[in-house]
Amino acid sequence: MREFEQVFSIIEEHHRLMASSLPLIASENVTSMAVRRCYTSDLGHRYAMGEIGERAYEGCEYIDEIERKAVELTKRLFNAEHANVRPISGTVANIAVYHALTSCGDSIFSLPVECGGHTSHDDTARIRCLNVHFLPFDSERFNIDIDAASRMIREVKPRLIVLGASVFLFPHPVKEIVEIAAEVGANVIYDASHVLGLIAGKQFQDPVKEGADVVTASTHKTFFGPQRAIILCKSELAEKIDYAVMPCVVSNHHLNTLAGYVIACLEMLEFGESYAKQTVRNAKRLAERLYELGMKVVGEAEGFTESHQVVIDVDDGEKAAKTLEKAGIITNRCLLPWSEGKSAGIRIGVQEVTRLGMKGGEMEYIAELISKALDGIDVRSEVVELSKQFNTVKYTFEESHAYSFI
Ligand SMILES: Cc1ncc(COP(=O)(O)O)c(C=O)c1O
Known part of the structure; x- marks a missing residue:
């Protein structure tokens, strides 16, 4: 086999692996064939720096139409005053917001990774020389300790407070934090990367309505999109945010996946509510x-x-995740607030298997498979059988095979 053919053969192997596994990573999802068709278009070869209708590059007539639609649909889905659809990932969106709203040396509050925070709420913020303080966490309620947080925020007077998380089970106290932030002149940013599809489907808190100044989100976890991101904000912050995105952190906004994102928005408008309901139920x-x-x-x-996630404390998350992987149950380990730096948890997300049409009965069966696999029982063939029955992308205009390689 020639070397270039080997690459395709490796990709085909990957597709076979996914088609015979239970994909339960909480930050992933499958896209519909309609979304994937957009990736292969000529749009992926082009640049469109500048504003819609005022580009620095010629040949952008149809790209303008796509981006105009992306902005319009995003504003409609989330009832936002302003939407920027250009960040190419959630981390890039967060970097842009830090750049727009802070100066080096400012203090911010966010959750530490062991309480669900994302690295872009901590390590990435430090690239901008921000002083990161951690929001106190109530492990029992698995949520921000609002009384202790109020005291700390009043004392430190940060520039920015980051809400939202990667391990995200329950809605955060956005309204309460927004009130305290107003007292000290801080902005509140809500990172909705994990729960964007649940918000679009009206099954999780609505951070825009609850008063967050800025919402950032990647578009490929519970949302139906390709891997990229959006930023929603109040009108008065629009100019700063737009400049921080382009030209500061993005010069090429990946126009093929932008078109895929437009399709994902249309899918969300049509099917988002029933999908999100089933996801949380599952x-x-x-x-x-x-x-x-x-x-x-x-x-x-x-x-x-209350979200798409379930977290189990297994003491040794690395060992448990590897054991599950051998059975074809794909999850990932996570830190827990009480685990002293050890990845004691397994994080499970049901959004992808929900997109494949699974419901309550399958959830009960998956729980049994997980339990057996962790007890050392071989369930690989049961996993293959189950995944064979659920390999079509649902909640879309034209159902198609989830793991076929174009
Ligand atoms: C809360 C949160 N924010 C940001 C990100 C980063 O998103 P991306 O991987 O698109 O850069 C993630 C990724 O998992 C996340 O969980």
Whole structure:
């Protein structure tokens, strides 16, 4: 086989692996064939620096139409005063917001990684020389400790408070934080990367309505889009945010996936509500069954989950994730607030299997497979059988195979 053919053969192997596994990584999803068709278009070869209708490059007549639609649909989906659809990833969106709203040396508050925060709320913020303070966390409720946070925010008087998380089970106290932020002159940014599809489907808190100044989000976790991101903000911040995105951190906004994002918005408008409802229902059912089977499911005091995620405390998350991987159950390990730097948890997301059409019965079965696999029982063939029955992308205009390689 020639070397270039080997590359395709490796990709085909990857597709076969996905088609015979249970994809339960909370930050991933499959896109519809309609979205994927856009990736292969000529748009992926082009540049469109500048504003719609005022580009620094010629040949952008149709690209303008695509970007205009992306902005319009985003504003409509999230009822936002302003939308920037150009960041090429969630981290890039957060960098742009730090650049727009802070100066080097300013203080910000965010969650540490062991309480669900993302590296872009900590390490990335430090690139801008920001002083990162951590929001206090109530491990029992698996949420921000609002009383302790109020005291700390009043004392430190930060420039920015970052809400939202990567391990994200319950809505954050946005309204309360917005009130305290107003007292000290801070802006509130809500990172909706994980829950964007649930917000679009009206099944999670609405951070725009609750008063966040800025919402950043990647578009490929619970949302139906390709890997890129958006920023929503109040009108008065629009100019600063737009400049911080382009030209400061993006000069090429990946126009093929921008077109794919437009299709994803249309899918969300049409199917988002029923998908998001089923996703949250599935997560709750999975958590309950895992709990019944004797697993330590995080967030028991609050009913385990209000999102697409379920977290289990397995003591050694690395070992457990590898054991599950051997069975074809794909998850990832995570830190937990009480695990002292050790990845004691397994984070599970049900959004992708929901997109493939799974419902409560399958959630109960998956819980049993996870429990057996962690007990050392070989369930690989059961996993293959289950995944064979669920390999079509649903909640889209034309259903298609989820893991076929174009
Ligand atoms: C809360 C949160 N913010 C930002 C990101 C970064 O997004 P991206 O991978 O698109 O850069 C992630 C990624 O998982 C995330 O969980």
